[in-house]
Amino acid sequence: MENLDQILDSFKFDEKGLIPAILQDFENGEVLMCAYMNREAVQKTLTSGLATFYSRSRNKMWIKGETSGHTQEVREVYFDCDADCLLVKIKQNVAACHTGYRGCFFNKIENGKVITVGKKVFEEGEVYKNA
């Protein structure tokens, strides 16, 4: 990708050097999660084919699924009109959310209450027990 540097130069990373990325299921369109990438993580995501992020709490780059095996295989990558947000369409292995739900958006606000939608596809303790 000879022009990748130029593309990355056009991105508006925030004051911490990060850009939000929306992860969407390539097959059924479900929005699975939102996480942050630094420049290197965007590069890795595009060149390795596995969604890679920057953890704001751990201050390090991480490949989604490196502990759980729940990787995200990159199918298509888009960025928005302002070049300050990415949309990554992926093949999600098992689940995107560490809590056991397939996606992170399982809290729905309905009539002023929070209800849980979706069902767990794994038990958190089982997957991350050696983490």
Add this chain to the structure above:
Amino acid sequence: MENLDQILDSFKFDEKGLIPAILQDFENGEVLMCAYMNREAVQKTLTSGLATFYSRSRNKMWIKGETSGHTQEVREVYFDCDADCLLVKIKQNVAACHTGYRGCFFNKIENGKVITVGKKVFEEGEVYKNA
């Protein structure tokens, strides 16, 4: 919504008091845009039924479509496992993007190049000429 304050209290707004919101077409699942809400904008979005944001450049709250008429009618609102991102499913009137494309993610990275996907549904100059 008597419990709305409690729900909003659980949200993790960033150091600027903002939370990102992903806007998704309720009908076809297209991710249309990403924008930021402050606490008041989340409240307005939930109570008025029209997606409302906080502009980081203009430092003010704005109702999507107040100039263009391209409003976003709220159908469902979700938040993620960390309570630091919202997913708002909407009925999009005309288009979400100010450039004339239906959604903001019309830039696709393919083989190290940026290609434009989708087609314009309006001409920017016509809609915003009196703005």
